[in-house]
Amino acid sequence: xxxxxxxxxxxxxxxxxxxxxxxxxxxxxxxxxxxxxxxxxxxxxxxxxxxxxxxxxxxxxxxxxxxxxxxxxxxxxxxxxxxxxxxxxxxxxxxxxxxxxxxxxxxxxxxxxxxxxxxxxxxxxxxxxxxxxxxxxxxxxxxxxxxxxxxxxxxxxxxxxxxxxxxxxxxxxxxxxxxxxxxxxxxxxxxxxxxxxxxxxxxxxxxxxxxxxxxxxxxxxxxxxxxxxxxxxxxxxxxxxxxxxxxxxxxxxxxxxxxxxxxxxxxxxxxxxxxxxxxxxxxxxx
Amino acid sequence: xxxxxxxxxxxxxxxxxxxxxxxxxxxxxxxxxxxxxxxxxxxxxxxxxxxxxxxxxxxxxxxxxxxxxxxxxxxxxxxxxxxxxxxxxxxxxxxxxxxxxxxxxxxxxxxxxxxxxxxxxxxxxxxxxxxxxxxxxxxxxxxxxxxxxxxxxxxxxxxxxxxxxxxxxxxxxxxxxxxxxxxxxxxxxxxxxxxxxxxxxx
Numbered sequence: 001x002x003x004x005x006x007x008x009x010x011x012x013x014x015x016x017x018x019x020x021x022x023x024x025x026x027x028x029x030x031x032x033x034x035x036x037x038x039x040x041x042x043x044x045x046x047x048x049x050x051x052x053x054x055x056x057x058x059x060x061x062x063x064x065x066x067x068x069x070x071x072x073x074x075x076x077x078x079x080x081x082x083x084x085x086x087x088x089x090x091x092x093x094x095x096x097x098x099x100x101x102x103x104x105x106x107x108x109x110x111x112x113x114x115x116x117x118x119x120x121x122x123x124x125x126x127x128x129x130x131x132x133x134x135x136x137x138x139x140x141x142x143x144x145x146x147x148x149x150x151x152x153x154x155x156x157x158x159x160x161x162x163x164x165x166x167x168x169x170x171x172x173x174x175x176x177x178x179x180x181x182x183x184x185x186x187x188x189x190x191x192x193x194x195x196x197x198x199x200x201x202x203x204x205x206x207x208x209x210x211x212x213x214x215x216x217x218x219x220x221x222x223x224x225x226x227x228x229x230x231x232x233x234x235x236x237x238x239x240x241x242x243x244x245x246x247x248x249x250x251x252x253x254x255x256x257x258x259x260x261x262x263x264x265x266x267x268x269x270x271x272x273x274x275x276x277x278x279x280x281x282x283x284x285x286x
Numbered sequence: 287x288x289x290x291x292x293x294x295x296x297x298x299x300x301x302x303x304x305x306x307x308x309x310x311x312x313x314x315x316x317x318x319x320x321x322x323x324x325x326x327x328x329x330x331x332x333x334x335x336x337x338x339x340x341x342x343x344x345x346x347x348x349x350x351x352x353x354x355x356x357x358x359x360x361x362x363x364x365x366x367x368x369x370x371x372x373x374x375x376x377x378x379x380x381x382x383x384x385x386x387x388x389x390x391x392x393x394x395x396x397x398x399x400x401x402x403x404x405x406x407x408x409x410x411x412x413x414x415x416x417x418x419x420x421x422x423x424x425x426x427x428x429x430x431x432x433x434x435x436x437x438x439x440x441x442x443x444x445x446x447x448x449x450x451x452x453x454x455x456x457x458x459x460x461x462x463x464x465x466x467x468x469x470x471x472x473x474x475x476x477x478x479x480x481x482x483x484x485x486x487x488x
Contacts, residue, residue: 008456011462011463021455047462047466049466051462053469057435059435062312062316066308066315066334068305068341070301073338073341073342076342077342
């Protein structure tokens with residue numbers, strides 16, 4: 001029986017001590033402990049007895065001579081070559097198949113995740129398309145203070161305008177929207193870019209914004225300094241009447257994601273099944 | 287001729303020199319295979335395969351302990367056989383008695399140069415030890431056999447198994463502890479000299 005107070009390390013030391021495989025320091029420590037610790041001594045004696053019992057077993061005599069003859073050697077050289085290649089081929093093929101699967105799976109995953117990231121933005125763009133984006137874009141391009149660097153900003157704003165007809169909120173509210181909404185990307189200081197010739201710009205939040213902020217169509221009058229309006233984001237926004245189109249698109253995207261997940265799971269199950277079959281076939285051929 | 291000369295000649299393809307090495311090592315290799323596999327027929331095959339593989343690989347022997355090199359080959363042969371058994375488990379056939387019942391061990395019917403009781407006790411003890419060895423994980427079993435049966439030191443055993451000496455040390459201690467537990471069940475089979483030691487200690 002093992003002594004509960006002795007650790008694995010103690011038994012290792014005892015075992016090595018029995019074989020003379022300890023250094024002088026360890027030997028002295030063990031001998032001191034053997035003289036003082038009854039449990040340690042008992043464990044030593046039991047292990048010593050087991051060791052002697054195993055060592056008492058004599059070497060067996062070989063039942064025959066195993067000397068080799070040229071005939072045996074030629075036979076042994078011929079036989080393995082007939083059987084070795086197929087399992088090797090199978091294993092190699094399995095390894096390549098696994099590698100290709102992992103690569104394809106990883107690639108698919110990366111592409112799909114990028115698509116999923118892009119999908120909400122794309123859907124919001126699609127939603128904003130019918131709302132006369134060309135008019136606003138044209139207006140932005142024609143604006144008096146527009147420079148080369150400012151045009152992309154104007155375009156991004158233009159694509160985020162779903163409803164040209166809107167109310168006229170205070171200029172500060174527009175600034176608040178711009179700071180709060182990511183898709184609108186109203187980060188530039190030249191907000192008047194969006195002003196049409198008449199001196200007004202029609203701005204509405206994007207579909208993405210609608211998820212976090214209440215929709216509020218705006219009509220901007222005059223120049224608006226977006227960043228110069230502190231605390232405007234806290235101003236309550238008027239609610240939009242209808243979001244059914246947006247929710248339908250989100251539902252579609254969610255459905256597409258679920259489909260994609262199901263496909264991935266299916267691929268995974270198939271791959272694992274094929275791998276198991278390949279391993280079993282390989283083992284049978286061994 | 288000494289062992290080094292025989293090895294040198296065998297490396298040049300001298301089958302006669304190699305066969306002299308075979309005769310020198312075959313008992314030890316067979317014993318190791320038998321203790322590892324617990325089966326005479328499998329041990330016989332493993333021993334033969336070991337010497338064939340050794341002859342074919344003689345040119346790769348780069349000096350050092352030839353014994354350790356041979357034991358590495360036979361140990362790997364045994365591991366292969368044990369793995370094959372795990373994949374394709376079989377039931378050994380035991381001889382049937384007159385009443386169509388299986389005789390547990392044909393060794394009971396073996397030659398008895400000593401008195402039947404002595405032979406019976408020795409065989410029972412050997413069976414008990416073999417049974418306990420079979421119950422060990424193969425990594426533990428090989429260490430016990432190399433150190434306690436073949437009398438190798440830790441360094442040589444480490445060479446055979448290609449593991450650090452510290453691993454040999456810990457595996458051996460754990461293997462001996464397991465054997466100790468297992469042999470408790472065969473207490474009455476132990477010869478007097480082993481029983482006396484235990485009675486003194488307890």
